[in-house]
Each structure stands twice: as structure tokens, then as C-alpha cells.
Amino acid sequence: MGDLSSILRGLSVGLFVAGATMSDNVWLLLGAWLSFMIALAMVGLVRVHLRLTLAFVIPLAVSSLVINTLITAVPGELLSDRFGRAVPLALALAFRVSAIAAAIQLCFLPLIANGNLVNFLRAWRLPDSAVLVVIGGITILAEVRARGRQIFEARLAQGLGTANRWGALRQLPFMLMPLFASMLESSAARALLWQERRLVNQLANYRVTDQKTDSAYLWSARLFVSGAWCVAAVLWRSK
Amino acid sequence: VKQEDPYSGYEYQKLAVIPVGIALNLALGGLVAAIKLPVYLDAVGTIVVTMLTGWRVGMVVGVSSFVLASVLISPAYIYFVASQAAIAVYVHFVGWTLRAFVNLWRSISAGITLGIVACLVSAPVIIFEFKGAAGSGRDFLTALLIGAGARESVAVLLSGFASEPVDKTIQLLISLSLVRSFPRRVLIRFPHRVCVGN
Numbered sequence: 001m002g003d004l005s006s007i008l009r010g011l012s013v014g015l016f017v018a019g020a021t022m023s024d025n026v027w028l029l030l031g032a033w034l035s036f037m038i039a040l041a042m043v044g045l046v047r048v049h050l051r052l053t054l055a056f057v058i059p060l061a062v063s064s065l066v067i068n069t070l071i072t073a074v075p076g077e078l079l080s081d082r083f084g085r086a087v088p089l090a091l092a093l094a095f096r097v098s099a100i101a102a103a104i105q106l107c108f109l110p111l112i113a114n115g116n117l118v119n120f121l122r123a124w125r126l127p128d129s130a131v132l133v134v135i136g137g138i139t140i141l142a143e144v145r146a147r148g149r150q151i152f153e154a155r156l157a158q159g160l161g162t163a164n165r166w167g168a169l170r171q172l173p174f175m176l177m178p179l180f181a182s183m184l185e186s187s188a189a190r191a192l193l194w195q196e197r198r199l200v201n202q203l204a205n206y207r208v209t210d211q212k213t214d215s216a217y218l219w220s221a222r223l224f225v226s227g228a229w230c231v232a233a234v235l236w237r238s239k
Numbered sequence: 240v241k242q243e244d245p246y247s248g249y250e251y252q253k254l255a256v257i258p259v260g261i262a263l264n265l266a267l268g269g270l271v272a273a274i275k276l277p278v279y280l281d282a283v284g285t286i287v288v289t290m291l292t293g294w295r296v297g298m299v300v301g302v303s304s305f306v307l308a309s310v311l312i313s314p315a316y317i318y319f320v321a322s323q324a325a326i327a328v329y330v331h332f333v334g335w336t337l338r339a340f341v342n343l344w345r346s347i348s349a350g351i352t353l354g355i356v357a358c359l360v361s362a363p364v365i366i367f368e369f370k371g372a373a374g375s376g377r378d379f380l381t382a383l384l385i386g387a388g389a390r391e392s393v394a395v396l397l398s399g400f401a402s403e404p405v406d407k408t409i410q411l412l413i414s415l416s417l418v419r420s421f422p423r424r425v426l427i428r429f430p431h432r433v434c435v436g437n
Contacts, residue, residue, distance in 0.1 A: 177420050
């Protein structure tokens with residue numbers, strides 16, 4: 001049942017992303033994004049979504065607006081007409097990208113938080129080595145942060161740089177080399193540990209017994225909604 | 240009964256280095272995207288891992304880091320996975336076949352060519368999906384060229400040819416200096432390191 005939920009979860013997100021990519025209806029995309037915002041707020045992820053998305057989506061939309069305002073479709077067209085044509089394009093782009101990001105975050109971030117990501121990846125028949133890499137990729141981010149802080153504090157102790165944001169920014173080029181060298185060294189140590197413990201073999205027997213995931217029926221309903229969304233996205237495409 | 244482990248020590252080393260390459264791509268790319276520099280610096284991890292382990296692992300690093308970045312940094316990264324795959328294949332090819340990383344001038348010319356390759360691979364996405372916008376400093380050049388009467392596709396290509404070779408040369412030189420500065424006891428675990436002259 002758990003495997004079925006994982007398959008349905010992946011399919012419903014894939015179907016939604018396909019629909020959002022095809023759609024160019026601003027209102028439809030805005031509605032989808034707002035729905036996901038409500039869902040993200042319910043699981044406490046709305047701040048993560050806004051921080052990650054708005055930092056990129058707004059500059060992208062503004063760039064699109066500037067470029068499409070400058071493009072002349074008809075010779076002699078007024079600037080105000082071009083601007084009016086560029087606004088829906090920029091809005092559709094912004095809402096499409098935001099909705100896709102929200103769907104992906106809503107699908108995968110709770111899986112990471114409750115330890116069900118391994119089950120999800122194995123349900124999709126991902127090789128054990130790839131599962132190991134995915135888990136390693138997620139855990140290494142915390143390690144990078146911790147080692148970066150260590151190196152920065154060591155440089156501060158040597159009297160190099162100042163302990164403010166600007167000082168940290170100026171230290172970055174000098175921190176990169178020791179940071180990456182230590183990461184590579186720790187990866188060599190990690191490879192030895194994995195080899196000693198035959199981790200790829202152990203992963204084959206891994207199962208989370210207490211699965212706090214939604215039922216297959218609920219994910220079937222979500223798959224249906226994603227399918228309906230896909231159809232609506234195709235039907236309401238602007239001519 | 241003990242199961243036979245299909246993975247050798249080097250295979251485990253390749254698996255363990257993938258997250259490091261992904262972290263390097265995400266850390267540098269995320270930082271540059273956050274402070275809006277006119278370069279990307281989002282392929283240093285891909286280039287370093289390709290130099291150390293070859294194009295297959297490099298491609299896995301590039302594609303995986305862009306898939307992860309599309310969730311963690313910016314959703315648009317997912318559209319540029321093909322550029323990362325092309326970077327891995329190109330770096331492997333010029334490193335092994337043309338021995339391009341043995342001195343500075345050959346490395347710089349390899350970086351410029353890498354920029355042109357990356358520009359050609361990413362241009363269709365920028366033109367057809369993002370309607371000309373890339374969400375970076377090169378958009379101003381694109382807008383300027385369109386304002387001067389150039390076609391959208393031509394403007395995107397020209398702005399790419401102006402910015403990508405600089406970006407990719409910087410990335411290639413950073414990657415080379417990183418690989419050459421690694422301790423020998425670490426480098427010895429990577430047979431592919433010979434392509435950077437170590």
C-alpha cells in the first residue's frame with residue numbers, strides 16, 4: 001500500500017507539472033498557486049516556499065516584462081500596447097514557475113522530514129546506489145554549513161576578516177578552497193565506511209515501519225485532480 | 240549468508256563524491272543567484288567531479304544538482320539540466336582527448352569554447368520557455384539588442400555569446416585551481432585526476 005501511495009504521489013505531481021507547463025492562462029495558474037500556498041501553510045512550509053521562490057520569480061518576471069515590452073510585434077506599435085501585451089506573459093511565467101515549485105516542495109519536503117524518502121525512491125524502482133546518493137546529497141548540506149562556519153571562525157581567530165555579513169562575503173573566495181578540500185577528504189572517509197558496512201546491500205533491507213503517509217485512496221483523488229487540472233490547462237489555453 | 244557486494248572501493252568513492260559535487264554546485268550557484276552577480280558559477284561541482292571521475296559521474300552531479308536546485312533555490316534550474324550534461328561531456332572530452340587542462344592558455348581556450356557550447360544548449364530554453372528572459376544580468380544586454388532591432392532569438396544568442404564564455408572560463412579556472420590544490424592523499428583515490436596534469 002505504501003508503494004502504491006508513493007507511485008500515486010509521484011504521478012500526481014508529474015501530471016500537475018505537465019499541466020502547468022502547458023497552461024498559459026494567468027487566472028488558472030494563479031488559482032493553482034494560491035491553492036498550493038494554502039496547502040503549504042497547512043503543513044508549515046509557506047515561509048520556505050516564499051523565501052525560495054520570490055527571490056527568483058520576481059527578477060525573472062521583471063526581466064520578461066522589460067524584454068517583451070521592447071519587442072515590437074507590429075511596426076509602429078505604441079509602447080503602452082506592448083506593455084499591455086507583456087504583462088500577461090510575465091504574470092503567467094511567474095505563476096507557472098511558483099505553482100510548479102510549490103507542488104514539488106509540497107510533495108518532497110514532508111517526505112524528507114518524516115523519513116519516508118527512501119521508501120518513496122525505492123517504490124519508483126530507483127537503484128540502491130542512487131538512493132544512497134540522494135540521501136547523501138540531502139545530509140551533506142548541513143555538513144557544508146557546519147564546516148563553513150568552522151573555517152570562517154578559524155579565519156576570524158587568525159585576525160582575517162570581520163564578523164559581519166559583509167566580512168563573511170569577502171571571506172568566501174578564501175574559504176572555498178579549504179572547505180571543498182575538507183569535503184572531498186570527508187567523502188573519501190565516507191566511501192571507506194560505506195564499503196566496510198556494505199551499505200548498498202543494507203539499503204535493500206531498509207524499511208520504515210511507522211509510515212506517516214497519506215493513504216493510496218487520498219493520493220488517487222489527488223491524481224484525479226491533477227488529471228482534471230491537466231485537461232483544464234489544455235482547454236483554457238489562450239489562442 | 241553474506242551477500243556479495245557488487246561495489247568496489249572506487250565505485251563507493253564515486254558515489255560518495257556525487258553529494259560533494261552537488262553541494263558545491265548548490266552553494267556557489269545559490270550564492271551567486273542570491274547576490275545577482277552577472278555570472279552563474281553553478282557548474283563548478285560538475286566540472287570538478289568530471290575532472291576527477293569522468294563524464295558519467297559528472298553528468299549525474301550536474302543533472303541531480305539542478306533537479307535539487309529547482310526545489311531548493313529556483314524552479315527554473317530544471318530547464319537547464321541539458322546544459323549541465325553537455326558541460327560534463329565537453330569537459331571529459333577536452334580533458335582526455337585534447338589534454339586541454341595541462342596549461343593556462345589551453346584551459347582558457349577550453350573555457351571559452353565551453354561557454355559557446357553552453358550558450359547553444361541553453362538558448363532554446365530561454366527563447367521558447369522564458370520568452371527571452373534568463374533572470375540574470377545578461378537580460379539587460381538582450382533587452383538592449385532587441386531595442387536596437389535584433390530578433391529575439393538572435394539577441395538571446397548574442398547576449399549568451401557575450402556572457403557565457405566569461406562565466407564558463409572563470410568556472411573552469413576555479414575548478415582547475417581547486418583540483419590542483421587538493422592533498423595528494425585524497426587525489427590518489429581518483430584515477431581520472433591525470434587529465435588535469437596531477
